[in-house]
Amino acid sequence: MSRIELRGISKRFGDTPVLNDIDLSIAAGEFCVFVGPSGCGKSTLLRLLAGLEDPCAGEIEIDGVLVNDLPPAQRNVAMVFQSYALYPHMSVFQNMAFGLQHRKLPAGEIERRIADAVRILQLDGLLQRRPKELSGGQRQRVAIARAIVRQPKVFLFDEPLSNLDAALRVQTRLEIARLHRALGSASMVYVTHDQVEAMTLADRIVLLQPLAGRNDAASVAQAGAPLALYHHPANRFVAAFIGSPAMNFVDATVQSLGDGRVLADAHGMLCAAQLSPQGLAVGEPVTLGIRPEHVLLGEGAQRARVSHVEHLGEVSHVYLELPGVSTPLLAKSACDDIAIYDVLAFDLPAQAMHLFRADGVAQARGDAAERSVAAVNG
Amino acid sequence: MVKAGAVLQVLPSRAAPRQRRFPWGSIGYWVASLLFIFVSVFPLLYALSSSLKQGRGLFSPALWPEAPTFANYSGVFAEQPFAQNLLNSLLVAGSVVTLSLGLSLMAAWAFARVEFRGRGLLLMLILSASMLPQVAVLSGMFELVRAFGLYDTLGALVIADLVLTLPFTVWVLVTFMRQLPKELEEAAAMDGVGVLTLVFRVYMPLLWPALVATGLLAFIAAWNEFLFALTFTLSTEARTVPVAIALISTPSGFELPWGKIMAASVIVTLPLVALVVVFQRRIVSGLSAGAVKG
């Protein structure tokens, strides 16, 4: 059981607040991914867990033990650094054995653990090489192996794939997922700014937002299962960050409120949104949101001109000009015969709409939203 | 002298001009080089030549001695405890190198990695310690040596020489250590190693080229050190080589035994030449490429 509890964690560098008021609990065996834009403090949070930085306020508990004052080595965590940080002058074997020897483990036990790690990460034949004689992917695997042999309760990964090329990244991603299943009870905390990594690996995503010098905002924008963040973003920041390409946003005013239905007027275009009207007032300015993959082309009553098309092969990105809106509406389409200046019919399905109030907070969407969106896509 | 030769080899040779003009450039280059070599090597050659001459031969300016003899060399060892002096020098220089590298490695870690108040000031102070002329610290040092009861022992020389070598070894190693990635230290912290293991098992192997270069310079400084050695030792048995050479005299005391002095000087230079030759590659790589990337 290696549960992690963060209570009221804050971190400042000098006068600059970086992390604020983080309450988080990570269950045993959970794969938790920290995402967020560059500079929002993901690495800092990870280093707080590792003990490489001290929090300015708050408590960190690992496995029921308050670790605030424990040095990194006694926290039962292992960290895989973004730059690998292998000891350049030691062989792969020595890199793995160094920490274990230092903990005075018997030689037989060290050999056994290393043999296990070698088998899991397919490092056979590389044990006597120096790090500089390895490829990037191999170094990455050695860095992970060095973490595994310590048999920690928690693995910490800081953007472990960012130095790899695209193909190797996919492969290593699968390996890490496999590793997580194989190691069972160990929790993993993983930092990335790559959404695909976050969505594919995570049991739970913790989306951090930059504080931009403010002291009052909380750092965690939303924490939850990947699909929960996708379907039920808590606010506009989360909605814009999760999903690629990003969600479309259109300013609108509330026209009328119904039972589980809101009608809004976006520059003369009437849009229905199937979500809770609670707390909204007619005439209130709001922002409507819809993901590009949910915009339906070729049906519906609305008409718009295509201002730009990007054909990616599997899908096309179609940019639609809306009257009175400066940013075009982006739609994903499977058709690749759409051309610029075509006039297309399109529809914004009510069950796919998101609605954000002026302060950015999202209006709650029904559970039915996911299923009906799936139906729309099917 | 050896160093001058090494530098010459490194100088890029001029590309030959395409057209067949009179090669003033390359002639000038060769003349300058030869002049440079001559000036730097001549004293050594002269010493070598004198050390092989004896009696009247010493007064002939010919570089090649008429009747080469090794009598001066055997004489040096026969008439005074020169072997003992050599051993003393070796002990002093060896301990100075070991101590100054060990101490400055730890100091360099503190200066490069630990944040503490007054770090920059302390570093400047250390550097300024090496700006004082040796004579200025001589009397103070003498009192210290006497207070520690080290007068006329090799320990006095080791301590005094450390004053000369530590400032620059610390400075060089701080510079090199700053270039090593910080993640290495954090990885070591995750592995749970202490400061000493970190410094000597992680950083020291990575700083090897810098250590060889600074260690060699420290060795040369201690090996050739004269003033402290003259002041802090009294008995012939405690002398180091530079002092022993300066005090070589004939039994009559009325003439300078040039031949023996030169023979002793040649003997003293040989270990340095050997060291530089052995470590030459390391020095160059140590002074150019410092950081080791993983």
Ligand SMILES: Nc1ncnc2c1ncn2[C@@H]1O[C@H](COP(=O)(O)OP(=O)(O)OP(=O)(O)O)[C@@H](O)[C@H]1O
């Ligand atoms: N040692 C430090 N001293 C001062 N400021 C720091 C320090 N370390 C980080 N910061 C600041 O804290 C903020 C968060 O840094 P952090 O490295 O955690 O970001 P990140 O989310 O990991 O970003 P990236 O995705 O680019 O790696 C940044 O604005 C950075 O400038």
Ligand SMILES: [Mg+2]
């Ligand atoms: Mg980072």
